[in-house]
Amino acid sequence: MEENHLNRRCELLLIGGSAGSLEVLFRLLPLLRADLPFPVALVLHRRNSGDSTLSELLASKTLNPTQEVEDKEPVTPGTIYLAPADYHLLIEHNRTFSLDYSEKINFSRPSIDVTFESAAEVYGPGLVAILLSGANEDGTSGLTAVKQAGGMAVAQNPDTAQMPFMPHYAITHLPIDHVFDTxxxxxFINSLT
Amino acid sequence: MIEEEDIDLLLNDLFDLYGYDFTRYSRASLKRRIIRLCSLDKFPSFAELRYRVRNDPSYLKRFVEEVTVNVTEMFRDPAFYKSLREEVLPVLGTKPFIRVWHAGCSTGEEVYSMAILLKEANLLRRSLLYATDLNPSVLEKVRKGIFPLALMKQYSESYISSGGTADFSSYYTAQYGQAKFDSELSEKIIISTHNLVSDSSFNEFDLILCRNVLIYFDKELQDRVLKLFDASLGTLGYLALGTKETLKFSAVQHKFKQLNREKIWKKII
Structure with a gap:
């Protein structure tokens, strides 16, 4: 398994999280190398505040450029993107972001499933998706789609999660590749190329 | 699993048989909507959905209604409405007559929000709000001006954050779990079908609002629509887009100047 991921080229890293995931990111982001060779997209459940304080807060934790997604923006390596509050985040075949204000999925907008499923179709084996802490079923269907398309599925170790339900639900419903603490x-992320 | 080629075939059918052109819609979102409809209406396979669309013109209405996104709310993004109140309406108020176009208005929550702003600025009597959508069934809801009563608490909060000082419930009558908005508002609303993909400019406006519609279009179609808006705006007219939409990188960008942090642009040439 270890060898497997070392040989694999990561074209996009997705991280989905809900309740309790922010503090994981606040600890994780400073540990990441400053020149990530692939793009990262964060899909987080949060209150629809309408302002972009969260992206500024996340940006302060990493040397990689961090920003909220604008519609039809190209997915650029080395950048950390944050799904905007109250929109679903999708990815087009030409590797640009699309936003969508359709019905909530799993009571959530953005929904982790929506982004994971959409990216799985475009990136296939080049996709790595990580599911963090949360109290919701969102993310499990998405990780399943990632696996089916040949990508890699990772979950936060539920024992280390403030809200273990979300990663635990995924681990019990699909063959997860790795279960990690922060x-x-x-x-793992720093070893991806 | 639905292949891209299947979607292409269906979109060709829709254009050839009915004149609806969805080929330049954002594909990821459109495909998701089509898969959702397949499961909602319990089609055993994609081929059966395609057969139904081809052979049952009455199903077309439902298809268009479900494949396009019709989620909207009143006073969404209160800061945006506050900016309209404070920076746009005082300028529009200097005109003898005000024409507003809500392009892709869906069920009309934003149109009624705008009508309330105009009324509170004492401008409603000399304003007309044109509400257009490609979907005839959502326009019927705009005409009625009836929205679920359960949402009024949330709308009232957004209204207050937008700078509203009246009692929000004074704008509607509650009956049977519904809120019916005053005819004083609805009689200033002109309703018509209009397809941004294929129809052209039909009037000159002082303010065009098209929020969270362009996100469903690809870059090329976005450009076409922005040109259509440019051609439909009078000099010094205003264009308002959704919070994650932009004029940047579009062909008409140089003709507009962004007002402030909100997504409102003023036409300068």
């Missing part, structure tokens, strides 16, 4: 997760 430190392991950082080492």
């Amino acid at each position: 430190i392991e997760m950082a080492a």
Whole structure:
């Protein structure tokens, strides 16, 4: 398995999280190398505040450029993108972001499933998706789609999660490739090329 | 699993048989909507959905209604409405007559929000709000001006954040779980079908609002629609887009100046 991921080229890293995931990111982001060779997109459940304080807060934790997604923006390596509050985030075949204000999925907008499923279709085996802490079923269908398309599925170790339900639900419903705590997760991401 | 080629075939049918052109819609979102409809209406396979669309013109209405996104709300993004109140309406108020176009208005929550702003600025009597959508069935809801009562608490909060000082419930009558908005508002609303993909400019406006519609279009179609808006705006007219939409990188960008942090542009040439 270890060897497997070392040989794999990561074209996009997705991280989905709900309740309790922000503090994981606040600890994880500073541990990541400053020149990530692939793009990262964060899909987080949060209150629809309408302002962009969260992206500024996340940006302060990493040397990689961090920003909220604008519609039809190209997915650029080395950039950390944040799904905007109250929109679903999708990816087009030409590797640009699309936003969508359709019905909530799993009571959520953005929904982690929507982004994971959409990216799985475009990136296939080049996709790595990580599911963090949360109290919701969102993300499990998405990770299943990632696996089916040949990508890699990772979950936060539920024992280390403030809200273990979300990663635990995924682990019990599909063959997860790795279960990591924050430190392991950082080492894993830094080893991806 | 639905292949891209299947979607292409269906979109060709829709254009050839009915004149609806969805080929330049954002594909990821459109495909998701089509898969959702397949499951909602319990088609055993995609081929059966395609057969139904081809052979049952009455199903077309439902298809268009479900494949396009019709989620909207009143006073969404209160800061945006506050900016309209404070920066746009005082300028429009200097005109003898005000024409507003809500392009892709869906069920009309934003149109009624705008009508309330105009009324509170004492401008409603000399304003007309044109509400257009490609979907005839959503326009019927705009005409009625009836929205679920359960949402009024949330709308009232957004209204207050937008700078509203009246009692929000004074704008509607509650009956049977519904809120019916005053005819004083609805009689200033002119309703018509209009397809941004294929129809052309039909009037000159002082303010065009088209929020969270362009996100469903690809870049090329976005450009076409922005040109259509440019051609439909009088000099010094205003264009308002959704919070994640932009004029940047579009062909008409140089003709507009962004007002402030909100997505409102003023036409300068």
